[in-house]
Amino acid sequence: MQRPDWAPDTIDIERPSVARMYDYYLGGSHNFAADRAAAQAMVAAVPEAPLMAQANRAFLRRAVHHLAEAGVRQFLDIGSGIPTVGNVHEIAQRLDPQSRVVYVDVDPVAVAHSREILAGNERAAVVQEDLRHPEAILAHPDVRKLLDLNQPVAVMVVAVLHFVPDDDRPAELLRTLRDALAPGSYLVLSQASKDGRSDDERAEAERVYRRTDNPLWIRDRAELTALFDGFELLDPGVVWVPQWRPDTPESAEDAERAVFMGGVGRLGG
Amino acid sequence: MAESLGATPYPGTFARAWAKAVSGTSYLPMTQAQLETLLDRLTGQLAGALLTEPFDLRAGHRVGAELVAAHIASAEGLGRTVEVIQLRLVRDLGLVAEDVEDRMARLLAAVATGYARALRDRTLDEQESIRRAAMRARTQAERALRASEARFRHQATHDPLTGLPNRTLFTERLTAALNEPGRGAQRVGVCFLDLDRFKVVNDSLGHQIGDLLLVTVAERLRKAMGEHLVARLGGDEFVILVERTGGTDDMVAVAETALAAVRTPALVDGHELQISASIGIVERQVAGANPTDLMRAADSTLHWAKAAGGARWTLYDAERNQRELARYALSAAIPAALERGEFYLDYQPLTSLRDGSLVGVEALVRWRHPELGVLRPDSFIGLAEETGLIVQLGGWVLAEACREAEAWSAGGVAAPFVSVNLAVRQVHRPGLVQEVRALLRQTGLPPERLQLEITESTMMSTAEEPVRALRVLADLGVRIAIDDFGTGYSNLAYLRDLPVTELKVAGEFVAGLRSPSVGRTDERILASLVSLAHALDLTVTAEGVETAGQAERLRAIGCDAAQGWHFGRPAPADRILARIR
Numbered sequence: 001m002q003r004p005d006w007a008p009d010t011i012d013i014e015r016p017s018v019a020r021m022y023d024y025y026l027g028g029s030h031n032f033a034a035d036r037a038a039a040q041a042m043v044a045a046v047p048e049a050p051l052m053a054q055a056n057r058a059f060l061r062r063a064v065h066h067l068a069e070a071g072v073r074q075f076l077d078i079g080s081g082i083p084t085v086g087n088v089h090e091i092a093q094r095l096d097p098q099s100r101v102v103y104v105d106v107d108p109v110a111v112a113h114s115r116e117i118l119a120g121n122e123r124a125a126v127v128q129e130d131l132r133h134p135e136a137i138l139a140h141p142d143v144r145k146l147l148d149l150n151q152p153v154a155v156m157v158v159a160v161l162h163f164v165p166d167d168d169r170p171a172e173l174l175r176t177l178r179d180a181l182a183p184g185s186y187l188v189l190s191q192a193s194k195d196g197r198s199d200d201e202r203a204e205a206e207r208v209y210r211r212t213d214n215p216l217w218i219r220d221r222a223e224l225t226a227l228f229d230g231f232e233l234l235d236p237g238v239v240w241v242p243q244w245r246p247d248t249p250e251s252a253e254d255a256e257r258a259v260f261m262g263g264v265g266r267l268g269g
Numbered sequence: 270m271a272e273s274l275g276a277t278p279y280p281g282t283f284a285r286a287w288a289k290a291v292s293g294t295s296y297l298p299m300t301q302a303q304l305e306t307l308l309d310r311l312t313g314q315l316a317g318a319l320l321t322e323p324f325d326l327r328a329g330h331r332v333g334a335e336l337v338a339a340h341i342a343s344a345e346g347l348g349r350t351v352e353v354i355q356l357r358l359v360r361d362l363g364l365v366a367e368d369v370e371d372r373m374a375r376l377l378a379a380v381a382t383g384y385a386r387a388l389r390d391r392t393l394d395e396q397e398s399i400r401r402a403a404m405r406a407r408t409q410a411e412r413a414l415r416a417s418e419a420r421f422r423h424q425a426t427h428d429p430l431t432g433l434p435n436r437t438l439f440t441e442r443l444t445a446a447l448n449e450p451g452r453g454a455q456r457v458g459v460c461f462l463d464l465d466r467f468k469v470v471n472d473s474l475g476h477q478i479g480d481l482l483l484v485t486v487a488e489r490l491r492k493a494m495g496e497h498l499v500a501r502l503g504g505d506e507f508v509i510l511v512e513r514t515g516g517t518d519d520m521v522a523v524a525e526t527a528l529a530a531v532r533t534p535a536l537v538d539g540h541e542l543q544i545s546a547s548i549g550i551v552e553r554q555v556a557g558a559n560p561t562d563l564m565r566a567a568d569s570t571l572h573w574a575k576a577a578g579g580a581r582w583t584l585y586d587a588e589r590n591q592r593e594l595a596r597y598a599l600s601a602a603i604p605a606a607l608e609r610g611e612f613y614l615d616y617q618p619l620t621s622l623r624d625g626s627l628v629g630v631e632a633l634v635r636w637r638h639p640e641l642g643v644l645r646p647d648s649f650i651g652l653a654e655e656t657g658l659i660v661q662l663g664g665w666v667l668a669e670a671c672r673e674a675e676a677w678s679a680g681g682v683a684a685p686f687v688s689v690n691l692a693v694r695q696v697h698r699p700g701l702v703q704e705v706r707a708l709l710r711q712t713g714l715p716p717e718r719l720q721l722e723i724t725e726s727t728m729m730s731t732a733e734e735p736v737r738a739l740r741v742l743a744d745l746g747v748r749i750a751i752d753d754f755g756t757g758y759s760n761l762a763y764l765r766d767l768p769v770t771e772l773k774v775a776g777e778f779v780a781g782l783r784s785p786s787v788g789r790t791d792e793r794i795l796a797s798l799v800s801l802a803h804a805l806d807l808t809v810t811a812e813g814v815e816t817a818g819q820a821e822r823l824r825a826i827g828c829d830a831a832q833g834w835h836f837g838r839p840a841p842a843d844r845i846l847a848r849i850r
Contacts, residue, residue: 011407020399027295027343029395032403054296061298082399085340086298108410113402247300251292 011108018163018214019081019110025053028084030113038211045204048257055258056159056190058251059241061086063188063264066245067154068095072186074153076143078104078131079160083117088156089124099123100146104137106130131160132168134176152184152267159260161227162191163214171227178230183269187231190241190262194218197259224261231265238263283353283361284309290353294345307339315354315380316362319372329379330386337387347384351377428501430480431487439500439508443560446512458520458552460509461567462490462527465545465579467505474540481537482544493530497523508567511552517584520552524582532580545580547571552585566590600652602638607665611637614669615839618848619688619810619832622824627848629686629720631832632670633839634662650692659692667691668708673842675714686748688720693727696735705742716746722773724752728763736766743768750810755798764805772802776813776833782822796826803827 016038020031024039027050031039043049064075073096077088080103092099103114103126114126125142137143147153155177164170174187194202202218209216225238236243240255241262288305291297297304311332318328336342336350354377359369366372426438434442446457464486471479483505490499490507498510511523531546549570551563566585574583606612616630636644653659667689674687695701709716721742727735743749750771755778774795781791795811802809811823814833823831837845 011403011410013403027340029392030399030402032399051293054293057296057298085296090298108406109399109403112406112409113399116398116402116405247302251301 013109016212017107017109018209018212019105019107021212022053022159023082023084025050026057026084028082030082030084038208042205042208045208046201046259048259051257052192052259053159055242056260056262057086059190059244059260059262060088060156060158060188061091062245062247063158063262064088064091064154064156065095066264067186067188068092068099072152072154073099074147074151075099075101075156076104076137076147076153077101077156077158078137079157079163080105080110080114080126081107081159082110083114087117089118089121093121093123097123101125102127102143102146104129104131104143131157131164131173134173134180138177138180149180150182152182152186154186154188155181156188158188158190158262160191161189162216162218165215165217171229174227175230178267181267183267185267187228187265187267188262189224189227189265190260191224192216192218192259193224193240193261194220195261196256221261224263228263228265230267232268234264234266281309281312281361283357284312286357286361287312287350287353290349291341291346294349295340295343297340299339304339307335311335312358312362315358315376316364318376319359319364319369320366324372324375326375326379329376330383333380333383333385334387336380336384337391342388342391347381347388350384351381354380428487431484431501433487433491433507434498434500436500436502439498439502439510440560442498443510443563446510447555447558447560447563455555456514456516456552457555457558457563458511458514458517458523458550459563459567460511460520460524460527460582461549461551461564461571462507462509462531462546463548463571463575464505464531465547465575467544470542470544478537478540482535482542485535485537486531486544486546489530489533490527493526494523508564514552517550517552520550521582521584524548524550528580528582547574547579548582549574550582550584569593596652599641599644599649600656600658603649603653603656603658603662606636606638607661611639612662612665612669613637614666614673614842616687616842616845617832617839618837618845619685619830620836621830622820622828627685627845628830629688630674630842630845631688631722631839632666632690634666654692654694657694660694660698663690663692663695664704667695667705671708671712671714671719674718675712677842677846678715678718684718686718686720687714688722688748688750690722690752691727693724696723696727696738699734701735701738702741705747706745709745717748720748720750720771722750722752725754725756728767736763740768743770753812755794761801764807769807771808771810772798773810773812773832774798774828776811779811779813779819779823779833780815782819783816792822792826795823795828799827 013032014034016034020035021039021042023030024036039049046052067075068091073092075088075092080088083103088103089099089101092101101124103118103124105111105114105126105128108128111126111128118124118126123146125146127137127140127142129137129140131137138149157174161170164173178187206216206218221238225233228238236245238261240258241260242255242258243252244262244264246252284305287308288301291308292301292304299307314328314332318325336346341350355373358364359373426435426441427433428435443457443459467479467482470482483501487499487501487507490509494509497512500508500510502508509523509527511520514520527548528546531544535542535544549567549572551567551570553563569590570583570585573586573589574581577583613635615633615635617633618627619629619631620626621628634646634650636649638644650659653662670687670689674684678684705719705721708714709719721739723739739749748770749768750773751769752773753775754772756775778791778795782795799809808829810830810832811828812832814820814823814831814835816835819833820831820835837848
C-alpha cells in the first residue's frame, strides 16, 4: 500500500495473494504455486484454515440469503476476492434476478477474473478499489450506476477487515460507508478473531501473511462488536460464524474452530 | 428383481448419511437440505444402475461428474463417497441382485473415474481461467503504466496553464534540431518573445486576469505559428522555434506574424487589453551552434528590443553582443582586480589663478588591466555604477587618496588638499560619515585637506539622510564641492541647505571661451556663476582649462582656481608634488 495512487499495479504471481490463498482453502484451483505454498504453510500453522474459509463462506451465503429474503436487492461486496463458488450475485439473483451486486477488490487478478465471470451480467460489476478508500468506492461510476444509495444496500465486509490494521482506522472507514447508506441498509461483517487462540498459533499465522501484501490484524469479539457502531445487530449478534443462523443445529457444533467471528447489523431510522 | 424405488423415503436414509459424510470436505454453496435433495437424486441413479439390465457404467461416470459439478470436489469428498456407497447403499435401500457385489465394484470404479475426470477438467479450467485473469491484469497494468508514463511525460514537457510545450520540450526540440543533421536543416532560428509591461496587467488587474491573458496569447501564437513550435518558458516569455529557415528574412516574417497576433486587443474577462510584445531574433547555421549559446543570444537580443522601447523585433548582432560581453566581463573583474591591487590613482593639479600655487589635486582612478593595459575611468566607472560595484571601488579610491595625501605634508610646505569624487550610491549609503571619520583618523589626514566632489544629480533625491551626512562632514572641516556645476540639475535651492565649499564649473563653459562669438555668452554665464558663488562665500574652480588664454580670461572674471591640461595632466602624486618641493 506504499505505492502512490497514480502508480499502476504490478502483477507479480510469484507473490502470494490472499484472495487466491482463500480460493485454495475453499478447494479451488484458481491459484498459483506461490499461493499454494503460502496456504500450505498456513495450514501447517493452523490446521483449521480450510475449515475457517468454508465456515466463513457458508456464513456469507446464509447472510446474503437472509438479507435477500428480507427484501434487500442491492449488495456491495468489498474484498470479494476470487469469485469462486457461491458468489453473492448467484445467491441474490437466484432469489430475484433484478438484484444488483457490485464487487470490490484491490487485487487486480481477482478483479480481472471477476470481470470475466460477470461478463454479460448487466446487474453485476466489479470495481478495483481498496477498502481503505471508501470515498473512492462510493464515488466509482460503476457503483453509482448499479446501486441506488437512496435504497437499502447490504454492504459486505466479509473476511477482509483482518487485513486492515488499526492504523488505517477501520471504524472510520465503516463510518464513511455507513453515512452514505439509506435506512434499512445492512452491514455484514466477519473477520479472523483472536478469541481462544494461542499466541504461538497467531504468531505463526501472522508470519505466513507477512509474505503477502496484506498482513493480518486479528481482533476480539468486543472490537468486532464496536465496529457495528450505528447499526442494530441482528440476532444472535457477533458470534463464531457457524453460529450465525445455522442451517442445522449440528453445523454450529465446535463453532470456535472456525476462528472467524461475524454478524449482521441493520441501519435503523 | 428390484424393490420399488418409489418406496424409498424422501430424502432417504442413505442420502442423509451420504450428505453427512461429504459435508465439510469442501465448501458447498448450498444448505444441508439442498445437498440431501441432490444426493437423493444421485442415489436413485446409482440404485438404478445396480439393478438395470444390461449394466451401464455410464451412470457411474455421470454421478461422479455431477458430484464435482455440485462442488463436492475434494479428494476427501470422493473417498467418503466411495466408502458410504460401498458400506450402505445396498443395505439402506434393501437392494437385491445376484451379481450385486460384482456390480458394486464396477459401479464404484465408474463413479471414481467420472469424478476424477471431471475434477481434472475442472482443475485445468480453473488454472486456465486464473492464468488468463493474471495475464489480462498484467496487460491492463502495463497499459495503465504506459498511459501514466505518457501522462507524466506530457505533464513534464508542457505548461499546465497554457498547455503549450514548456522549456524542457523546447530545449529537447532545439537540441534535436541542432544535433541531428539527418533532419536536413541547414539553418535554424528562434524568436524569443516577451510581453511588454505584462507586470502592469498583473499588478493592476490581478494574477487571474494576467493568467487568462497568457492563455489568450498562447492560443493566438499557436494558431499563428502553424507548424513552428511555440513554447512557454515561464512568466510572459514565449519562444518560437523555426527549423529549416532560409535566412533572417524568414525569421523576420515569423516575428512580424507573432507581433501582429499579440497586438490585436484581447478581451479578457470583460477587460479589453491592448498589449504588445518584444522579440529577439536569432538565426544561424546549424553547424557549430549549441542550444545554450543560441538561447543566451536570443535573450540578449530580446533585451535590446525591450531597451529600444518594446513592441518590436530586434535581430541578433554579434558585434554588439561582443561589446556587451566585454563590458560585462570587465565589470565582473572589478572585485578581483581590487584584491590584486590593479587600481591606482593619478592626480590632476587644481591651481590657484591668483598666484599659480597648487591648492589641491583631484584623485583620478586608473586600472592597470593585465590584458587591456591601463584603463581610464570612463571605460569602467559607468559599469561599476550600474552594478553597484562603485561602492567598493569608490571606497578604495577614497581610502587610497587619504593615505597618499597625508604623506604630502611631510615637506612642511602648505600641502594641497585632495579632491575625491563620490558616486551617488556612496553618498546615499548609510555609514558614509563613519567611513570618512575612520579614514581621517587612520591616516591622520587633516579634514580640511579632503574635498569630496558630488554631482548635482546626487542631490536630486529628496532623501534627507545624504544632506545630513554631508553637513556632519562639513562640520568636521571636510570640503564639499559640487562637480560639473551648471550642466545638470542646477537647482540653486540646495545651495541654501548644503554645506558646500566650492563649485566646480563644467569644462564646456570654459571651452566656449575659445571662440569669440559663443565665448561672450559663456563668459557672461561664468562671470555670473563666479559672482553668485562669491556672494555665497564659495570658491569657484574652472574645469577643462586648456589654453593660457582661457586661464587669463578666467582670472579676469575672478575665478579662484582652475584645472585642465594647461595646468597639468593627471600624473602620479610624486610628479605633481615635485612642483611644490
